[in-house]
Amino acid sequence: MTTFIQQLINGITLGSVYALIALGYTMVYGIIKLINFAHGDVFMVGAYIAFLCVTYLKLGLLPALIISMIFCALLGMLIEKFAYKPLRNSPRISALITAIGVSLFLENLMQLLMGADSRVFPRLVNEKNYHLFHGKVVVNSKQIYLLIITVLLMLLLNFIVKNTKIGKAMRAVSQDMDAARLMGINVDTTISYTFAIGSALAAAGGVLVGLYYNTINPLMGVLPGLKAFIAAVFGGIGIIPGAMLGGFSLGVIETLVSGYGSSMYKDAVAFALLILILILKPSGLLGKNIKEKV
Amino acid sequence: MSFAASKTIKIGVNLELSQAVAQYGQKELEGLKLAIDEINQKGGVGGKKIELVILDNKSDKTEAQNVATRLAVREKVLAILGPATSGATKSAAVAATKYKVPIISPSATDDTVTVDERTGKTKAYVFRTCFNDSFQGNVMANFALKTLKAKSAAIIYDASSDYSKGLFKNFKQTFTKGGGKIVAEEAFAKGEQDFSSILTKIRDKKPDVIFAPVYYDEAGLIIKQARELGMNMPILGGDGFDDPKVVEKAGKKFANNVFFSAHYSSQDTDSKVQEFINKFKKKYNTEPNAFAALGYDLGYFIADALKRANLKFDSIAKDRERLKTAIENTKNFVGVTGIVNINKNHNAEKSAVIIELKNGVQMFKQKLNP
Numbered sequence: 001m002t003t004f005i006q007q008l009i010n011g012i013t014l015g016s017v018y019a020l021i022a023l024g025y026t027m028v029y030g031i032i033k034l035i036n037f038a039h040g041d042v043f044m045v046g047a048y049i050a051f052l053c054v055t056y057l058k059l060g061l062l063p064a065l066i067i068s069m070i071f072c073a074l075l076g077m078l079i080e081k082f083a084y085k086p087l088r089n090s091p092r093i094s095a096l097i098t099a100i101g102v103s104l105f106l107e108n109l110m111q112l113l114m115g116a117d118s119r120v121f122p123r124l125v126n127e128k129n130y131h132l133f134h135g136k137v138v139v140n141s142k143q144i145y146l147l148i149i150t151v152l153l154m155l156l157l158n159f160i161v162k163n164t165k166i167g168k169a170m171r172a173v174s175q176d177m178d179a180a181r182l183m184g185i186n187v188d189t190t191i192s193y194t195f196a197i198g199s200a201l202a203a204a205g206g207v208l209v210g211l212y213y214n215t216i217n218p219l220m221g222v223l224p225g226l227k228a229f230i231a232a233v234f235g236g237i238g239i240i241p242g243a244m245l246g247g248f249s250l251g252v253i254e255t256l257v258s259g260y261g262s263s264m265y266k267d268a269v270a271f272a273l274l275i276l277i278l279i280l281k282p283s284g285l286l287g288k289n290i291k292e293k294v
Numbered sequence: 295m296s297f298a299a300s301k302t303i304k305i306g307v308n309l310e311l312s313q314a315v316a317q318y319g320q321k322e323l324e325g326l327k328l329a330i331d332e333i334n335q336k337g338g339v340g341g342k343k344i345e346l347v348i349l350d351n352k353s354d355k356t357e358a359q360n361v362a363t364r365l366a367v368r369e370k371v372l373a374i375l376g377p378a379t380s381g382a383t384k385s386a387a388v389a390a391t392k393y394k395v396p397i398i399s400p401s402a403t404d405d406t407v408t409v410d411e412r413t414g415k416t417k418a419y420v421f422r423t424c425f426n427d428s429f430q431g432n433v434m435a436n437f438a439l440k441t442l443k444a445k446s447a448a449i450i451y452d453a454s455s456d457y458s459k460g461l462f463k464n465f466k467q468t469f470t471k472g473g474g475k476i477v478a479e480e481a482f483a484k485g486e487q488d489f490s491s492i493l494t495k496i497r498d499k500k501p502d503v504i505f506a507p508v509y510y511d512e513a514g515l516i517i518k519q520a521r522e523l524g525m526n527m528p529i530l531g532g533d534g535f536d537d538p539k540v541v542e543k544a545g546k547k548f549a550n551n552v553f554f555s556a557h558y559s560s561q562d563t564d565s566k567v568q569e570f571i572n573k574f575k576k577k578y579n580t581e582p583n584a585f586a587a588l589g590y591d592l593g594y595f596i597a598d599a600l601k602r603a604n605l606k607f608d609s610i611a612k613d614r615e616r617l618k619t620a621i622e623n624t625k626n627f628v629g630v631t632g633i634v635n636i637n638k639n640h641n642a643e644k645s646a647v648i649i650e651l652k653n654g655v656q657m658f659k660q661k662l663n664p
Contacts, residue, residue, distance in 0.1 A: 003494060003495070003497075003498050006494045006497075006523075007491055007494055010488070010490040010491050010494060011491070013490075014488055111312070115312075115316075116312035116313045116316055116352075117312070117313075117316045117317060118511055118539075120539065120542040120543055123545070127522075127545075129522060129524065131524070135524065138522065138523050138524050140522050213487045213488070213515060214518070214543060214545075215487065215511065215514070215515060215543055219485075220487075223485060254491075255490075255491040256491075258482075258491040258492055258495075259491040259492070259494060259495050260495075262480070262481060263480060263481060263482045263483070263486070263491070263492050264453055264481050264482070264483060267483065
């Protein structure tokens with residue numbers, strides 16, 4: 001039983017990272033139906049920005065996190081403006097290919113600027129172990145930070161989407177872009193904000209991963225990016241609580257697969273899950289079945 | 295310009311200079327360049343200077359083969375030095391065998407690098423100047439049994455790495471033969487960062503030691519995550535642990551009770567070792583690690599073979615054959631990392647050292663001969 005609890009804790013930690021990245025995927029998809037494959041790389045850029053802030057400007061966790069989120073928000077808006085906006089009326093496949101292009105661009109740019117080798121992320125928080133159940137279950141202070149920051153950011157996002165003007169505009173645009181425009185909503189600005197918020201969340205994910213594994217590299221966004229995409233689809237792409245649910249479930253499932261089966265199968269299980277959900281319930285766990293007009 | 299008229303002897307370098315295990319290749323290149331500079335300053339080999347043609351294989355097996363082909367065909371080098379890792383060297387060996395160019399790896403330790411696993415025959419053009427994994431695996435298994443008095447061990451290995459799998463197999467063989475028990479065998483795939491779930495599983499089995507034949511990136515993470523889960527048993531590894539990144543990633547506090555086999559120790563008082571350390575520090579302003587030492591040795595090793603090869607510069611194919619024979623006949627080559635004898639399997643027979651990490655500092659523990 002204690003082993004199971006320990007594995008659950010491991011899984012939730014991993015899952016909160018997936019959830020943070022999945023939120024960005026889901027928001028962008030929800031609004032302009034674009035799978036932004038560069039999202040995982042924005043996550044990586046976020047980690048590097050925080051790394052630079054901490055190493056060269058000697059900042060603490062919170063300022064580094066905020067600077068990294070702001071930087072990536074701007075980066076997200078920039079990517080949208082230059083890479084996706086000109087293609088908004090092109091076939092969806094063009095935007096998808098561009099997204100892959102942006103992803104490769106970011107990965108290689110970072111290798112050029114920072115070197116291809118992995119970097120050690122500085123220790124920013126007091127690393128402390130808490131022993132539960134007579135020392136059989138260990139919770140690390142970093143895991144607690146990771147979970148708390150993730151939950152806080154999700155609550156903040158939920159608040160923005162539900163209660164603010166920009167959130168209302170986002171919801172309107174996601175329902176019907178043209179109708180929203182007719183109602184006087186500035187669609188371009190709304191999309192821009194969506195990218196900014198999604199990218200800022202990815203950046204936070206990157207910083208937290210750097211903090212947790214204390215290791216970052218220019219390709220660190222590739223696999224988590226794919227996993228977060230699976231998580232988003234699993235929970236129901238375009239649905240914010242779905243991304244959270246998908247992220248946490250995927251983290252826990254992966255951990256249990258390697259904890260009780262073999263670590264070699266966990267990626268396979270993640271992708272099998274993607275295929276399964278696409279066959280059984282393409283709209284995802286929390287998705288409603290809406291017939292799309294073609 | 296014809297081959298015969300060239301003023302330099304072209305030697306190819308095929309190393310991991312970027313991506314996953316760049317640290318090995320970069321350090322080896324630093325050592326190699328230092329050696330070649332010294333040799334050229336003293337007049338080179340037979341009046342000709344050695345010219346290195348350096349290409350990056352990006353820590354990738356396929357790319358390693360492309361690089362080897364390019365060096366053999368387009369750059370027309372006499373021999374190829376590198377790659378650093380086993381998988382890449384095995385892949386490059388295919389091209390080397392096809393084009394009949396000798397390749398020498400300074401650090402590929404997997405047994406099947408020089409010997410074909412299906413036929414059991416030695417690969418004619420493939421050599422290494424380091425010890426192999428049967429030796430390294432034996433050394434660590436015996437160390438666990440005799441010095442640490444371990445009765446049970448858990449193994450974590452990288453299923454995508456030939457190095458890791460080879461070392462795992464050899465360790466297991468010796469450890470079980472010596473009366474030890476393997477209580478867990480956990481594989482992971484390249485690029486893994488989260489070992490907490492497999493470590494939690496291992497924790498339940500309460501092994502006396504953990505053997506993790508992995509490269510430095512994973513080594514640091516495994517040590518750290520194990521200690522964070524409250525697992526304080528000794529963690530053992532191979533020469534892949536020999537990099538400062540291991541301690542940086544694990545943290546000084548956690549880098550204790552860690553033992554690994556290595557090619558050399560900077561604490562060795564041998565005058566050749568100390569002389570090398572001083573020269574290296576003067577040039578690069580950092581301490582050399584074992585890979586730098588292996589790279590340095592490789593420079594002198596190839597120069598020694600070139601000297602004995604009796605090159606005629608009539609045809610590149612014939613000179614490659616002459617060089618190959620000279621490498622095969624290497625006896626008692628004295629390097630920083632030990633005395634090298636090339637045996638019939640194209641392996642280097644030489645000693646290994648065991649290093650312990652104490653609060654992140656490498657301590658010389660034992661020296662073992664083959």
